[in-house]
Amino acid sequence: MTRKHPSFRVKLLRQLRPWHRRIGIFSTLLVMFIAISGVLINHSNHLALDSAQVKQSWLLDYYGIKAPTEISIYQQSPHKLVSAGNQVWLDEQLILEANSLVLAVTAYNNMLVAVDASHLYLMSAQGDLLETQDSATGLPPHIQSLGLQQHLWLKTQSGLFVADSDLIDWSETQPLAAIPWVKALDNANNAEVAEQIRSSRLHWERVLLDLHSGRFFGSFGPWLMDLVALSLIIMSLTGCYIWLQQKPAKVRKRKK
Template sequence: MPLKKLKTANHTFRTWHRRLGLATCLLLIVLALSGVLINHAHQMGLDQRGVKISWLLDYYGIGQPRNIMQFSQDPASLIAIDNQLWLDQQFLLESTVPVLAAVWYQQQIIAIDAKQLYIFDRQGQLLETQNDSSGLTPPLVDLSISAKGEPLLSTQHGLLIADEQLLDWQSVDANDTAVGDSSMSQATTINPDLLIQARSRHLTWERVILDLHSGRLFGAWALWLWDFVALVILFLSLSGLWMWRHKKFRR
C-alpha cells in the first residue's frame, strides 16, 4: 500500500477508534462489571438475594399480592400472601397454588393449599407433606380447629378429623362436630416490608444482572444496541491491531 494511502488509513482508524471508544465507554464498563458479578453471583449470594426495590419489581411486572389473609396470631401470626406462607417475617412456604388456610396445633403449624397439607414445627421447619398419596383426596377447601381442639380438614368430599399425631384423617359428620374459631381474617394492616419481601421472592439480583448484561433489561431494542457494542468491540480490536502494526508511519 502506498505510504500516503497508509497514513490516510491510519488517520481514519485513529479517528473512529477514538470516537467509538468514547461513545461506548460506559456500555463497556457496564458489560465488564456485570460480567464479573455474574461469574461470582453464587459466592456473593446474588442468586438468593431478592430485589426489594418497588419500581424495579413493577418494571418486571411483579405487582402487589392479590390475596392476603392473616390466620392465628397466637403464639405468632400466620400470613398467607397469594401462594406464600409467612410466620411473622419468616418465609415458610411457596406453593404452586394459593395457600388457603393455616392454624396452630400443639406447637405445630398446619397449612393447606388445594392440593396438599403441610406440617411445620414451631420454628417454621417443614416436617411433613401430606397429599393424595397419603390418603388425602384433593381438592382441599379449608382448615380449622374444632371446639375440642382437633384439626378439621374440609374437602370437596367431606369433613375430615385428624388423630393426635396428625397421621390419620377420618371422615366425620359435620353435624356431629362443633367447629371452633379458625382465627382467619382479611389482612388490612400487613407490614409493607413483608409485602416487599413476598414480591422479592420472584426476582433475584442475579436475574437482573443477567438481563442487564445481555441487554434484555431494556427491552427488544436494547438487544440491537448490545449487538452494535459487540461490533464496536470487534472494530476497536482490529483497528488497534492495525495501528500497532503500522505505528512506524504515525508522523
Template sequence: MKRNAGKKTFRVWHRRIGVAIALFLLLITVTGMLINHANQLGLDRTPVKNKLLLDVYGIGAPHALQTFSYQQRHLTLADSRVLLDEQLIWESAYPLIAAVATEQGWFVASQQQLIWLSPGGQLIDTLDSASGLPTPITGLGQVQQSPLLRTPEGNWLSEDEFLSWTRAHANAEIVWSEPDGNTPEHMVLLARSQHLNWERVLLDLHSGRLFGSWAIWFWDVIGLLIIAMLLSGLWLWQSKR
C-alpha cells in the same frame, strides 16, 4: 491539511467509542464474575426487592395475600408461597386458602392439600386425598387445638394424628381461620420479590435480555464496534510508522 484534520477527528471518535466499549466490557466482566460466584454469594437465594426491577419483569402483587399471627410469629400466604416472619419456608403446587396455628404447629390448606409445619416452620407432613384427606377443602378452622376441615360434604376432624377423618359434631365449637387486618405494604413487596432473585437479574443483564429483545441487537452492534476498534487501531498504528 484536510487529511490531518480528518485523522484528528477519527482519533477523537476512536477514543470515544473506545471508552464506551471499555464500559461495556467492564459490565460484562463484573457481571460474569458475579454469576460465577452467585452460589457462594447467595445471589441465587437473595430476592430482589427493587420495585423498578420487579416492574420491568412484570411481577405484580399476589392475587391473594393473607397474614396470620400466633404468639408473636407471623405466617403469610402469598398465592402458593408460605412465609414465616418474612422468610420463605414452603411453596405449594396449589393456591393456598387458609392457615391456623395450634399447639402442634401451623396448618396451611389449599383445596387439595393440608400442610403441617412445626412452630418454627419446618415441614412435618403433607396430606392429600391419597392419605385420606377429605377434599376439596373450602375452609379451615380448629376445635380444641385440632385442625378442622370444611368441605362441601361437611366439617371434618382427625383424632389419630391424621390417619383418618371423621365428621365433626354439629355442636362443636369451631374457631375458623381469620387472617389479620390489612397486610402491610412491605409484605406486598416481599411477596413480589419471591419471584425474582439477583442471579437471574445478573444473567439477564450479562446477556442483555434485561432491556428487552432490542438489547440483544445492541450487544451485536457492540461486538461489531469492537472489531472496528481493533481494525482502526491497527490502521492508526500503521499510519504512525
C-alpha cells in the same frame, strides 16, 4: 514552490484516528460494565446478591412482578405466617405452593398445617414440607375451613370431620362445643406484606445476569452485545493499522 498534497495513506490516518478514539471510548465503557458485572456475578454468593431482594418499584414493574392481592396473615409472632393465593410464606421464605387457593394456615403440635379445597399440607416449624394428604389418603373432599380444638377439624360440604392424634384417620362427627375456625388476623398490614412478597420474587443476581447478557434490554439486548463485539473488532483493526503506519522506517525496513 508547489504545495504537496497529502497522500491517500495520510488522509486515511487522519480519518481513522478520531473514529478510533470515539469507538475506543464507547467500547471501553461497555467492556468495563461487562467486566464489573461479570465479577459481581462470579462472587454473588459471597456478596449475598443471590438473596438480596430488589425493592425498587420501577424495577419490579419493568419485570412485570405484581404484588399479590389475596393476602391473609394468620400469625405475627414469633414468625409471620402468611398465605397469598396458593402460596404460604413463613416470614420472607416461601414454604409451600399449594394446588389451589389456600383456605387456612395454623400452627399445630410444633408443625404448620395448611389446607386448600382438596389437600392438607403438613410442614415442620421451619417450613419443610413433611406430608400431603388428599382423598387417596382418606382426607375428606371439598374442604371449606380448618379448625383447631385439641384436634384438627375440617369443615366440608358433607359435614364436620376430626382427625386422630396422629393426623391419619378422619372421622365425621358433631362437636360438643363450637369449633374455633382458623381465620386471618384483623387489622393486619396486608399492603406491607404484599410488597415484601413482591420484592422476594426478584433478586439482584437475576438483574445482573440479565444486564450482563443483554437480556435486560429485551430484543435490543443481543444487538447491543453484537455492537460491543463489532466495536472491539473495528478498534483492533484500526489500532493495528495506525500502529503499523506510524512505525519508524528502520523497523519497517527490518521487517522487509
